[in-house]
Amino acid sequence: MATTLGLLHLEFRIAGASSLKDKRRSVKSFKDRLAARRNVSVAEVEAQDDHRRAVVAVAMVGSDRRYVEGALQQIVNEAVAYRDMVLVEHELEWL
Template sequence: LTFIESEAEKMVIAGYQLTFIIFDSYSLKDKRSVVKSILKRMHNKYNISIAEVGEQDTLNQGMIGIGIVGNDRVFCQKVFDQVLNDIEENYEIEIHDIQRI
C-alpha cells in the first residue's frame, strides 16, 4: 500500500497484481474472453482501475493489475476483498499469486 498525505486530507492508493490460471481455456480467444469479462465487470461494479498487465500470450494464464483509491486503508482493503471474492465466485479460475504494490 502506498500512502500520500497532506495536512488537510489523506489519500490512500492501493495497488494489487493478481496472477491466475483459467480453466477450460484452449485458445487465446477463450482466454481474452474471460479476462475482458473480468475487467469490464469489476470496473463497472466497483469503480476501480483494472487492466491486463502480463501473460498476454499465454493460453491459460492471466495477470491483472488493480488500483483502488480511497481515504482509508481499511476501505481500500474491503473493496479489494469484495473484488477478489466476486472474481473467484463468478469465473472458472484459480488465483495463485497476489502481490500488493
C-alpha cells in the first residue's frame, strides 16, 4: 500500500496587524477554519515573533497522490481568498 504525505508551506503577509496579538488572531482563525473543514494538520512554523509575517505548514496523508494534491491546491486557493492575510508564497513537498 502506497502512502503519500503532502506538506504545504504557506507564507503570509499580515498588513493589518499592529501587534502579535492581532497576528495570532488572524493565524488562529485561518488554522481553525482549515482544521474544521478538512482532515489536515496545521501549525505555524516560522516567524512567530514577527507581527507582519506568518508561515503556516499544512500536512495531509493519503493513499492517492492526486487526491492529496487536489486537496492541498484547494487549501492554496482558500489561502489566496482569505481576507485577513495576503499569501506571498507557497511550496508543496512530497515526503
